[in-house]
Amino acid sequence: MKVGIPRALLYYKYEKLWTTFFDECGIEYIISPETNKAIINDAANLAIDETCLPTKILLGHINWLKNQCDYIFIPRVEFVYRAQMCTKFMAQIDLVMNTFRGEHLKFLFYNLYKKGPKAEYKAFKKMGKYLGLKKSVYKYAYYTAKQAQVYYEMFRAQNQLQLLQQPTPQNKVLVVAHAYNIGDKFVGEPILRTLKNLGCRPIIAEYFDARECIQASKQLSRTLPWAYNQHLLGAIALYHEQVDGIVILTTFPCGPDSMVNEMIVRKIKDKPILTLTMDTQDGSAGLETRLESFVDILNFQKERPHA
Ligand code: SF4
Structure with missing residues (x-):
């Protein structure tokens, strides 16, 4: 069989x-x-x-x-x-x-x-x-x-914490996306590749410890029902102060993400946030342009933090 x-x-x-x-x-x-x-x-x-x-x-x-x-x-x-x-x-x-x-x-x-x-x-x-x-x-x-x-998830979470905490001149970007989006070669990989090519260090929200994140998600919403969105929201609550910017990657047409992403943008005011929505259409030119502009903003903020 x-x-x-x-x-x-x-x-x-x-x-x-x-x-x-x-x-x-x-x-x-x-x-x-x-x-x-x-x-x-x-x-x-x-x-x-x-x-x-x-x-x-x-x-x-x-x-x-x-x-x-x-x-x-x-x-x-x-x-x-x-x-x-x-x-x-x-x-x-x-x-x-x-x-x-x-x-x-x-x-x-x-x-x-x-x-x-x-x-x-x-x-x-x-x-x-x-x-x-x-x-x-x-x-x-x-x-x-x-x-x-369990060991695999622990190893991945420790790895992300190291990436987050190690000092680097690179912009640290928290990439917020479901496991099946960030892990997919068609959906997530072009985003990670482009961010790396632009000199950024992507930190994957999904890879942080799920239980800790779900607990922390209550800081931003006590009523959110969906487990995987709670995980991502909690990662933002715990780690957004340690990154330079946040990229939210979502897919069309996702009901939970459409509500949660809007809430993230309303509640997290101290970091630049870029939301990218993927569909079956091919082509990464538009995506690269948007990520380039986003990284320009991150660089500008680093050079002139009080601007
Ligand atoms: S609707 Fe959204 S949360 Fe539900 S399976 Fe699709 S992408 Fe995932």
Whole structure:
């Protein structure tokens, strides 16, 4: 049996958890390639216009995988860190099944629909049983995978803190974007590359410790419902004073981001903020020009801090 993992959405959050789990269970898997032009074209053709770009990209990756594996892996996640997910994550498996109806694809998923410390294990347990695995196998695989994921996140968070705290003549720019946007070659990479080419040091908000950030997000909003937006908002609350500017990268048309980004711009008054919105259109010329102007502002502020 071979499982196909789309390199999209939750993959960028749980890569270590998933791949370690399948490795420990002895299940073969294939991961779709980095997002490329062909995948983007498929994504645009398969999705309706109202779908957000990361969900469109997911469809493009599934299209790439569909003839290469026995099962396509699409977990359904409703809660993380006791907070709610954007509704797109809850509907993902239904959306995918409907889009590919008539193609006789088989799907594998775990359904995380409860809060609580054991909820994720119970979801994996059900999937393990569905796969016909012994309890000793899926239980060991899950806890090993969970540990791998936790270490990976800790390492990444420490790395970002070092980048933030090390003195540098470069402009430090806090890049605020969901994991599946900043990690995607088509969406996030051009922004990071351009910032580096312009002599900046990008600091990735998403890579800071999620629990600390979610706690800190209460300083800016006590009512924000979405877990991943809480994570990003908390990173801004904790670290905006230590950077020279903030770049908010969002994708069209994202409901949660459209509200949260507006709130960030209203509440954070002491740093220059640039908001960039990506869609399936190609071409980075406009993007580079906007980032160049933004970096000019950062340089100007450094040279004349009281201007
Ligand atoms: S948060 Fe926005 S980009 Fe992410 S899945 Fe929901 S609508 Fe799409």
